[in-house]
Amino acid sequence: MAEINPDAPALAAGEQRFLRRCFQLARLGAGSVSPNPMVGAVLAYDNRIIGEGWHQRYGEAHAEVQAIRAVARADRNLTPRSTLYCALEPCFHHGKTPPCVDLILEQKIPRVVVSSIDPNPLTGGQSVAKLRAAGVEVIARALEAEGRSLNRAFFTWMTQKRPYIILKWAQSADGYLGRAAERTPISGPLAQRLVHRWRSEVDAILVGAKTARTDNPRLDNRWYSGKSPLRVALDFSGKIPGNAHLLDDSMPTWILGGKRPGQWKNTTFLPLAGAGPDLDWIPFLLEKLHAGNRAILLVEGGAYTLRQFLDNGCWDEIRVLENPVRLGGGIAAPRVPESARLETSGLIGTDRVEIWLLSEAW
Numbered sequence: 001m002a003e004i005n006p007d008a009p010a011l012a013a014g015e016q017r018f019l020r021r022c023f024q025l026a027r028l029g030a031g032s033v034s035p036n037p038m039v040g041a042v043l044a045y046d047n048r049i050i051g052e053g054w055h056q057r058y059g060e061a062h063a064e065v066q067a068i069r070a071v072a073r074a075d076r077n078l079t080p081r082s083t084l085y086c087a088l089e090p091c092f093h094h095g096k097t098p099p100c101v102d103l104i105l106e107q108k109i110p111r112v113v114v115s116s117i118d119p120n121p122l123t124g125g126q127s128v129a130k131l132r133a134a135g136v137e138v139i140a141r142a143l144e145a146e147g148r149s150l151n152r153a154f155f156t157w158m159t160q161k162r163p164y165i166i167l168k169w170a171q172s173a174d175g176y177l178g179r180a181a182e183r184t185p186i187s188g189p190l191a192q193r194l195v196h197r198w199r200s201e202v203d204a205i206l207v208g209a210k211t212a213r214t215d216n217p218r219l220d221n222r223w224y225s226g227k228s229p230l231r232v233a234l235d236f237s238g239k240i241p242g243n244a245h246l247l248d249d250s251m252p253t254w255i256l257g258g259k260r261p262g263q264w265k266n267t268t269f270l271p272l273a274g275a276g277p278d279l280d281w282i283p284f285l286l287e288k289l290h291a292g293n294r295a296i297l298l299v300e301g302g303a304y305t306l307r308q309f310l311d312n313g314c315w316d317e318i319r320v321l322e323n324p325v326r327l328g329g330g331i332a333a334p335r336v337p338e339s340a341r342l343e344t345s346g347l348i349g350t351d352r353v354e355i356w357l358l359s360e361a362w
Helices: 012-026 064-070 071-079 099-105 125-132 144-150 151-159 189-200 210-217 280-290 302-313
Strands: 040-046 048-054 083-088 111-116 138-141 164-172 177-178 202-209 230-234 253-257 267-269 296-301 317-323 343-349 349-357
Touching: 012 040, 012 048, 012 064, 012 083, 012 111, 012 144, 040 064, 048 064, 048 071, 064 083, 064 099, 071 349, 083 144, 099 125, 111 144, 125 138, 125 253, 144 151, 144 343, 151 164, 151 343, 164 189, 164 302, 189 349, 202 210, 210 230, 296 302
Parallel strands: 083 111, 111 138, 164 296, 164 317, 202 230, 202 296, 230 253, 253 267
Antiparallel strands: 040 048, 040 083, 164 177, 317 349, 343 349
16 A cells, blocks of 8 residues: 555645535445445535535446536536545546546546545555646545545455444343244334335345244345345254245345255355354355455344354444333343444434444454
8 A cells, every 4th residue: 555644634624514525425325336435526616516426336437437527517617726525535446447546637636635545455545646646736534534434344345354244133121132932023113214224235134043933034125215135044954934035035145054945046055064053154154245245244133143243253333223112021132342332322213223333443
């Protein structure tokens, strides 16, 4: 990675506004660009935005291209006198699209403000260096903590070579996930819709065999717009019923366990030699997800599966929904580790939502 001045520069309030607008735009790509990062870009002249855009879909035009294309014909003469603000360093390499750094130079944009340096070694500061070598004024690492937080999944994917792992559970006010061997809905309708939004923003969603048998989940995204993720279920002992939703072959699904008889179009069985509750199956799954370009994993339960990730310290984020209902007993919810830091909390309907982060390693 090319050397970049590590001192985060102080931006005037107006420039901070433009860069935070980049973050807002970037989030519009959630669920559509992975394993690429979410990126927004703003082109501004004389304290006015003349073009803005975001990376809308994996393999399509990047944010910088969208922002430059969005400039109205009457304002195009201003492009060579404008500042380009980017949530992430512009790309340096030829991938599914040409390098954005070359477009910036072609457009003769004289000044660029970048929040985060791209952790991808194919870029890794090289775009900043190339722009500076060409005489472009570059402000790098501006509002860097916010930019890295925005793309913490991408930073994890790039630096640790595994998916970003989100653990999610819903619990009662007295700390239970549900009653044993009984489907126990806890969350209210608004919280359920929020969970489906979360599903639309990840690449894979995992449940254990007991949850698959007891709750018979679809693991789709029917209550929110956007894609449904890859469904993944543990089934080491082959106990998920054949008529379960997860075995309906209706959408891409991975089953960690032996192959079932029949013709399967969308279902892949991943047998593990000696599979069982004590098997170290998590690295196997993460390696498969990484190889399949699945950069964000949502683990929805149940208790055994969640505790396997917690006990192995294999998580990046925890999302807890707590409803005022009290069950008076049942399956105890996991405890949020002391190493977690509360990022945000609030109410959605009757449910309290808390989001915890492991650290700021990304």
